[in-house]
Amino acid sequence: MRAYPYPRLPGAVTTRVTAVRLRGPDDIREDLDIKGFSAVERVVALGRAERDDWHTARLSLSATIPARDIEAKGHWSDVAVVAVLTEKATNARSVTRLDRAAGDGKEWSGEIEVHRTGYADRASLAVHVVATVGGVAGRIIASTEQDWLIDVTADVPLRDRELDVTDVSFARGAAWLRPFRDTPWIVDISGRIPTVRLNSDFEGLMTLVEGQGSKIENMVREMLLAQMSTDVWTAVFHSAIGDLEIEDDGSPVLPPDWRGEVLREMLPDVVPGCSVEDALREVHTRRTGEGRWAELQPRIHFAATRRAEVPRTLTDTIRRIERLEQETHA
Amino acid sequence: MTARPEHLPERLARISDMQAAEFISLGLLAGREDVPSIALNKVAEPLEGDDERGRLHPVRELIEEALREFRGMRPTAADAWLAPRLHATLRLSRREAADAGLWSYLALGVAPDYVVWRHRPEPKADEAPKGVARKRFLGPHHTQAFARLWWAAELFRDGSDYGPAVRACGNQDMLNTTLRLDVIDHRPTAQALVRLMDRKIVQSGREVNALVAAVNASAATLMYDVIAPDVEYDSEALRDWIAAAETARAVSRHVLPEGPEEQPAPEGAVESLAAHFEGLFADVSVRGRAPDERG
Structure with a gap:
């Protein structure tokens, strides 16, 4: 206050x-x-x-x-x-x-x-x-x-941005993607908003992600999307924390763009029980060498999986597998 | 010393943060290396269309002019000359200027030699020479070498008059401290700050910083927009100015260019804020420290 x-x-x-x-x-x-x-x-x-x-x-x-x-x-x-x-x-x-x-x-x-x-x-x-x-x-x-x-650009009035997923050939696309040609996806945080680049050279990936496939394929797709989303939240958090503007008195400033939005949302889970500004200072201090950066990782992971709805997706998947098994045994 | 890029394409371009970062080598920051311009232009995305505003050469020529004009002087002196001229050459909307990729390209693809010349820290007697800060090539609008000049011209011009922007850029403290603050997004506030400099009420860097800190702190509880309202903005003047780029002449070396014909900030609003800020500054001077929010 x-x-x-x-x-x-x-x-x-x-x-x-x-x-x-x-x-x-x-x-x-x-x-x-x-x-x-x-x-x-x-x-x-x-x-x-x-x-x-x-x-x-x-x-x-x-x-x-x-x-x-x-x-x-x-x-x-x-x-x-x-x-x-x-x-x-x-x-x-x-x-x-x-x-x-x-x-x-x-x-x-x-x-x-x-x-x-x-x-x-x-x-x-x-x-x-x-x-x-x-x-x-x-x-x-x-x-x-x-x-x-x-x-000014969105055509649906939603506060949370939808995950932006685009596919591109890593082998023939931009030079920086080439070293990753065996990787299924990369999180690209260099644009206006973060994007997941799917590797179209990765065999079967596009069909899996886009397809209206079998029940099993759908389950795997949802898990994959949750995983990608976790990667995005984690990558954005780290990039935002790693590139903070510092005031003359040493206090870090919340970035003005979506990096700031992401920090505002995740920090209460990373350092609970204090204001966003205090949480930011705490995380910055830990990262810049005042120790206990490693101990913070589980909390960052927790904040990211929560936003990516990994627990819910996983629970759904487990239930659906059980149901599928019952169907096959019946 | 980092030199003019070997390859200069016809059109300006943008380059993503991630790709720009690959070209910012330690050798470049130290001023020892050039930017590999052919490789850079392979990954940069040229601006679409074929309008005059997207042409690279007028911008390069302008920057070379600055290098000639200010060679042998303190590089900081070039800011006040270049800021309005860069602004009037590029003729960007704020929406376009918000694209960091364009500024990174200007720094790496158009004039890395300028960035190194302008931002290499002055060597100190008993220290190893330092390199240019990375944020001059790739960074937020208030630190990137060209973005900071463009935004200074944009936020301190008074309608079509770049005069106040020139004066603001003439004081490095005014330029560096204010650009990152939200208070100067209110035009009468920006103009009132310049007037206090014009009237020599604030002169040294210390005074400027104390004034700006006081004005910023006071804005937390006081709404300058209500006590000193600006006119309603009309974007038509800007759109006309951008369209006129097709036929406009190159900016003059000696005569200040003219910006979009927007209405100037209302005189009464600027003066009442100037008086208010003078009072705030008197308080700080008396107390010899930055004021709290009571200011």
Whole structure:
């Protein structure tokens, strides 16, 4: 918990995207299909737009704030509610004031624009309540706990990214893949998001992974995918931890891109019971020689297999094998 | 000394982190080796299309110009000259500039000689000479040799006026400390910081760092966007500027180029923030230490 030198507003601030309208050349407009945004996932998938030439997307937002507390406590004046859209990769930041809807001041609404040239991947959308407190204007007195994600390329509004699997010939593909020509797959973490490269030279692998095969083949495929997914989580974790930016005072900084997302998600399992920042510092200290890096490996493994759903997949597989055996003996 | 690449293709390209890493040898970092440019271009992916913006030679010529102009001077002096000119030559959107692969290619495939010249640490009397840091070739936007210049020009320009960006780049502390912080993503904040430098309220590196730390800490509880609102952004000016690249002349050596015709940050917002920051800085100076969040 951070301490603030002024009274903050208790209670939750929530927001939701209610409509998305895209505009393109010659003032062409398109309303994004409601399947393009999800209030459960809190994601807007702009890649779902039918036209690919849109320039801007205007998001209609509504926000709910604990208005009764504002009146009851009386600490705050000039209350404003603002939506803030940011993306680390593009240093993007745009801010819009929302308007107070008729009624008791709980509901606010407005629009914020996403310029396609200004965003690369995923922007996050937060809402803050700002007020004058003790004579100081512009104090942030409350914020949404959970941001919305505005994904400019995805066509399905999902928070967790799907595992990106592509096949390529290791023997004839990029030079760096050639030494691995006998390996079934490699995790490539050099791109915008991590990818699994399947070796199309590995005989039978493609049929197994893609195929609608027999029951046994399906079981093996699911185990394989869980294994690949574990590899991805592990590789990303190590690459993120191995390439951290360090502040002048020696504290490591969470990376701005998906590496940061991955660390945020895995660190609570790797170093339980503390904040993400403290966990990051702990892991960094251990890796850079203050010992006990080896002891951390089981925890990293645990965090990766959990996310890759290995235990569930394995349990399913074991049950299905049992059933298959019963069928053959029957 | 690392030399101009032997092979310079027609078009700019991008190269993945993993492949770029293979070309960053210790010899290159020490300035002893060249980048094997034919091998590099075999794995790099040329930019698609045939637009002017993707041409390699204007960028190479610009960088050679900088090497000529600043030879014999402190290499840091070249930043303020090159940043706006690189920005106006490349004419990228932020979406395009977010691609680290392009910057790695500029450093390895277009001008490794420049990266070595600009970023080789000055030798110290009783120490073995150090090499260029890896992050100058392949790294985040605030450390990579060309990305940092482009982003400095982008975040400190005031609409089409690169003047404030030139002044920000003239102070290495301003450039190095602010680029990594989120506060300067708010245009009036970036402009207000430059004004405090213009007015000589902050001058030394120490002062600049103290000011930026105070401004950043204060942003944790104070929303500058509300007390000093920017105008609503319109991406049309940028799209027009990018389209005009087809017919634009090469940037001048002596005259500052012009950026996209976006509206400048509102004068009132910049001035009110400048006054606020001056107050924060006075507090820090009095106390002689970085302020806490009360600032």
